[in-house]
Amino acid sequence: NSEFKSTKEIMKLNEGEKAKVRGWVYRKRDLADNIFIVIRDSDGILQTVLPRKNSSEKIVSLAEKVNIESSIIVEGIIKDDERAPGGKELQIENLSVIGFSDDFPIKGGESIDYLLDIRHLWLRSRKLTAIMKIRQSILEGMREYFKRNNWWEVNPPILTQSAVEGGATLFEVNFFGKKAYLSQSAQFYLEVMIFSLERVWAITPSFRAEKSRTRRHLYEYYHLEGEAAWMDMKDMMKHVEGLVKSAIKKVLDERLEELEIVKRNVGILENSLKTSFPEITYDEAIEKLKRKGINLKWGDDIGADEEKVLTEYYDTPFFLTMFPKHLKSFYMKIDDSRPELVYGFDLEAPEGYGEVVGGSQREDSYEKLYKRIIEEGLNPNDYQWYLDLRKYGSVPHSGYGLGVDRLVTWIAGLDHIRDSIPFPRFRERIYP
Ligand SMILES: NC(=O)C[C@H]([NH3+])C(=O)NS(=O)(=O)OC[C@H]1O[C@@H](n2cnc3c(N)ncnc32)[C@H](O)[C@@H]1O
Numbered sequence: 001n002s003e004f005k006s007t008k009e010i011m012k013l014n015e016g017e018k019a020k021v022r023g024w025v026y027r028k029r030d031l032a033d034n035i036f037i038v039i040r041d042s043d044g045i046l047q048t049v050l051p052r053k054n055s056s057e058k059i060v061s062l063a064e065k066v067n068i069e070s071s072i073i074v075e076g077i078i079k080d081d082e083r084a085p086g087g088k089e090l091q092i093e094n095l096s097v098i099g100f101s102d103d104f105p106i107k108g109g110e111s112i113d114y115l116l117d118i119r120h121l122w123l124r125s126r127k128l129t130a131i132m133k134i135r136q137s138i139l140e141g142m143r144e145y146f147k148r149n150n151w152w153e154v155n156p157p158i159l160t161q162s163a164v165e166g167g168a169t170l171f172e173v174n175f176f177g178k179k180a181y182l183s184q185s186a187q188f189y190l191e192v193m194i195f196s197l198e199r200v201w202a203i204t205p206s207f208r209a210e211k212s213r214t215r216r217h218l219y220e221y222y223h224l225e226g227e228a229a230w231m232d233m234k235d236m237m238k239h240v241e242g243l244v245k246s247a248i249k250k251v252l253d254e255r256l257e258e259l260e261i262v263k264r265n266v267g268i269l270e271n272s273l274k275t276s277f278p279e280i281t282y283d284e285a286i287e288k289l290k291r292k293g294i295n296l297k298w299g300d301d302i303g304a305d306e307e308k309v310l311t312e313y314y315d316t317p318f319f320l321t322m323f324p325k326h327l328k329s330f331y332m333k334i335d336d337s338r339p340e341l342v343y344g345f346d347l348e349a350p351e352g353y354g355e356v357v358g359g360s361q362r363e364d365s366y367e368k369l370y371k372r373i374i375e376e377g378l379n380p381n382d383y384q385w386y387l388d389l390r391k392y393g394s395v396p397h398s399g400y401g402l403g404v405d406r407l408v409t410w411i412a413g414l415d416h417i418r419d420s421i422p423f424p425r426f427r428e429r430i431y432p
């Protein structure tokens, strides 16, 4: 509606120009000569000021009554004033209240648990608003990358009957008397689509009944997955590097103001654009950890704590590749020259954030995949259609899953994944 300008648009106006803005009361100071009201909208904040002198009784008493989070419309005249945020303020000539607010429960110092209970109000904060804008730029940067590289977006199902990443983290659903599960990963459905569209990707909510509570695990998370025919592990790693760089670049191009609000040191993001992401193998990682005093024996899992230590070697994301077969999923392709290894890759974010992407080259031989299913103690009948794909013109192919919330957590420099997503889901939290 063109009669209104956003707070950001108003900041571009000159002294003496008139403007009309709408939003919510963010801060208020009731002083002897002036009442200062900082108004908040989706673009930011703007200081408005009502000089008590020469203002009508009606407007002064309204201005005295509005409280934090009241929704208001302000009309006024631009004044340059270096004391105001951004050096400009709107001198109020008219004020109307659309909706008064109850006493807003967030005043500072509340516990995280309490703030999560009122997440539906906490989301109005400038920090969370900034994070949601950074999140959009990350998604936009990746979407543009897929478009530039002729990948196809598809929409896989969420109600499924197969466990992609093991039965331990499945959420079961009673589907009219039949057992179904909330999707852990869309991977198998993307593998179907490569035989027609060749390069496919999807963003879906994935569900994991995680055993452990950590700062990087959600129970429902946004999972961006890609799958491509003809690509081997190295090809896919190159694709993933370009994808993540596209996200970083978009954020640096568009979201510097929001990175400022979340107090993010952008040096490491800028550095990550300049260099190609290093690759270390599992074998090399074990050696590097040893040099840091962590004595894993070959075959041990490299968990979050060890990943954290590994990130100390790098100031960019880096790839971890060629894992022991028994640590990884049945569908990963075995390295024939070292059959104890699979062509798996993880992308680790620096600064202690750890795994952001998990991917691999897939086993494309029917016989070998069948054998892996048996070896893992799985029932081949549960993977009938997945095995079928290897019967009709099978091709070398690879893919990955990127944790969108984890990528947001790293790029925004957050100290917990819960602030990367509007409504985080944990074992003890599905409210609001
Ligand atoms: N298409 C594929 O090849 C993906 C593959 N089937 C897969 O699900 N791999 S993964 O389990 O490592 O999960 C992939 C990524 O998904 C993220 N992830 C995985 N689990 C979580 C939880 N619980 N919370 C938040 N993010 C999570 C994390 O970044 C992982 O690297």
Ligand SMILES: [Mg+2]
Pocket (backbone or CB within 6 Å): 346, 355, 357, 358
């Ligand atoms: Mg993984």
